[in-house]
Amino acid sequence: MRDKVVVRLAKRDDAEALGRLYERNLSLFSSDEPSRDASFFTVEGQARALRDALDEYDAGRQWPGVALMDGDVIGKITLHDIRRGPLNMAEVGGWLSADLHNHGVATDALAHLLRIAFGELGLHKIVGYAKVDNIASRKVMEHNGFSLVGTVERHVYDRGRWHDEMLYERLAPWCDGTRPSADG
Numbered sequence: 001m002r003d004k005v006v007v008r009l010a011k012r013d014d015a016e017a018l019g020r021l022y023e024r025n026l027s028l029f030s031s032d033e034p035s036r037d038a039s040f041f042t043v044e045g046q047a048r049a050l051r052d053a054l055d056e057y058d059a060g061r062q063w064p065g066v067a068l069m070d071g072d073v074i075g076k077i078t079l080h081d082i083r084r085g086p087l088n089m090a091e092v093g094g095w096l097s098a099d100l101h102n103h104g105v106a107t108d109a110l111a112h113l114l115r116i117a118f119g120e121l122g123l124h125k126i127v128g129y130a131k132v133d134n135i136a137s138r139k140v141m142e143h144n145g146f147s148l149v150g151t152v153e154r155h156v157y158d159r160g161r162w163h164d165e166m167l168y169e170r171l172a173p174w175c176d177g178t179r180p181s182a183d184g
């Protein structure tokens, strides 16, 4: 199963597949994703979200990706808050269809995304946050060589309260402490 996972840049045509995927996976978003308006989880909502995400991509601030298996969209994986200049870093976030959980699929999708991040995008560092009890998300980062920076207190507001999150980071494999990017 795992060697079939690929990640590619999202496109506007993915709205239908993503909307259907969200509709089938609504239960995932009751605990681990920040609360959103209900319209977001529909084909129309995804069409709007993709337009916004691709505008951000054009501006160089985001790399909105989808994970695919056998050509089907099975999840979302995005580099957001891309910051160039002396930081040259981004934050990763994503989710995967519940019927595929615990088979290493997200671990492989993140590995593919990191090749893009440190290769064609030339980023220096990727960070990721996970709620303290989101073991699956934390393991996906740990399996991909992220190290734990520490606890960020009251980091995300969700369903009526602030939650602590664990901050992880992963440096580019080519980083020797002197070069700002892969080709720098």
Ligand SMILES: CC(C)(COP(=O)(O)OP(=O)(O)OC[C@H]1O[C@@H](n2cnc3c(N)ncnc32)[C@H](O)[C@@H]1OP(=O)(O)O)[C@@H](O)C(=O)NCCC(=O)NCCS
Pocket: 028, 032, 033, 093, 094, 095, 096, 097, 100, 101, 102, 103, 104, 105, 106, 107, 108, 129, 130, 131, 134, 135, 136, 137, 139, 140
């Ligand atoms: C986070 C998420 C993408 C992980 O996807 P996945 O394909 O199941 O991840 P993987 O199978 O690659 O790895 C999950 C690991 O966590 C482990 N795991 C999952 N739940 C666990 C639990 N309750 N206790 C201990 N380990 C657990 C799995 O066994 C696996 O570890 P292993 O490979 O060492 O056996 C998926 O759970 C998801 O979409 N969650 C909802 C959205 C979300 O939380 N996104 C991240 C926000 S920061």
